[in-house]
Amino acid sequence: MKKTITSTLCCILLLLAVISCTNNKKDNNTQNESSASAETGSADKASRIIEYTNLVVDMANSHNSYLKNILSNTEQIEKGLRNPKNLFAFTGVITPHLIQAGLRNMNGVTIEKPVDELGKENQAYFKTQITQYNTIFEKLQNNYKQLDDYLKAQDYKDDNGTKGYLMIDTIRNTVQKLYTGKLVLMKKVNEVADAAEIVVLKDSPLKDYIIAMKTDMKTFRNFIDLLADNGSNYAKIKDKAQAGYRELENSQTKNAALNIENAKKANKDGQYKRFYESFHDLLLRTKKTLRDAGTSGKLTKTDIDDLDRDYDGLIRNYNYFNQ
Structure with missing residues (x-):
């Protein structure tokens, strides 16, 4: 699990504001102006792509602590279920807090609507992958709430923790699916953003x-x-x-x-x-x-x-x- 977390954290992308630097290039020569205009268009397109991919990375990064806390809680809860008579068995199990990020930026770009500059194929890819990832993430939140309710009601006293162990396994499997999904997303993000980054950074x-x-x-x-x-x-x-x-x-x-x-x-x-x-x-x-x-x-x-x-x-x- 640790290596999966590490791989996801390594995916850092750029959100740059360097278009104005390109726009400021002026030349009396018409051909140079035309060339500068073309470069500006390419840089504008690249920046829009990076704005979108950066939202994907922000979302993935914002989930890291939440997922790690979920896994940490399952370890503590599992230990508690083995010794439920201990008054402090579940002390310190705190419901993880999710800090939402990566949904929209200041320019109105949203993660649910991939920008046109990505091209139809990449737009369709990101829309499908983001939808799948969010569906699994919502499932995880629901699964953890069920486990939390199970502990609050102390239902483990009725079944000797049997249902609790099953829910913990489900949560861990769901987290692993999310890590796998994030790695797939990040691979595509790197591929798309690296090409855009070359254009954006050229004269920055x-x-x-x-x-x-x-x-x-x-x-x-x-x-x-x-x-x-x-x-x-x-x-x-x-x-x-x-x-x-x-x-x-x-x-x-x-x-x-x-x-x-x-x-x-x-x-x-x-x-x-x-x-x-x-x-x-x-x-x-x-x-x-x-x-x-x-x-x-x-x-x-x-x-x-x-x-x-x-x-x-x-x-x-x-x-x-x-x-």
Whole structure:
């Protein structure tokens, strides 16, 4: 399950506002004006595609914590059903809160209606996949509510937890279907958005900032995966982990010091600074985590979950920059 979650989190896409930079290109030569107009049209189309795919990613990201909390609750509930006489068996089981995101953006693009710029084939694909995903997600919410009602009514006292175990299995299977569906969606999103990104970033004055942030996020994601895959035996990867940390630290220092004049012109300097300030803070927390792991010889599930949350924070700050 962990690898599935990780794969989904890696899908970060762009929502860029660089069309004005293309529109500002002027030339007295008619041929150049015609060429610039064509480039503007291509960039407009690419930006619309990215606006839509970014909504899909926002939706997927907004569901990550909810799904992880659902799975965490099923583990705790399952333990409680094995020992229902314990007064504290279900203490701490909190109904997960879903933060809705990715439904509509400020330009009126909605996730249920893929933009025309995608082309008919991709429009049909996204409409079908989003509908299927939402149907499964609603099923999960209903399944969890039934389990929640089952616990509140203490019906496990009537059937020794039999129905509860069945509902937990159903919930876990449904979550896995959602993870699988998200991976399918993200594969298509990457395919479509990568092509659009090349067009949008071609002459963008924000290109260096975007590449810096994306590179650092990818490196940090790979770093987390290294720790997650070897957490039970940290000593085995200690040297590699320390080297990876130093690489992140050096990159943060370098990219935080980039000339931000172009970012200022686009009113993006504050968002860029915020990204690298938060990156600096999470590196300090990571340093402490590695020190503790060096002492104990392992990384806990909580350690990895905290790193995942830090990564989610980078995603949010990155998306703020691109709004």
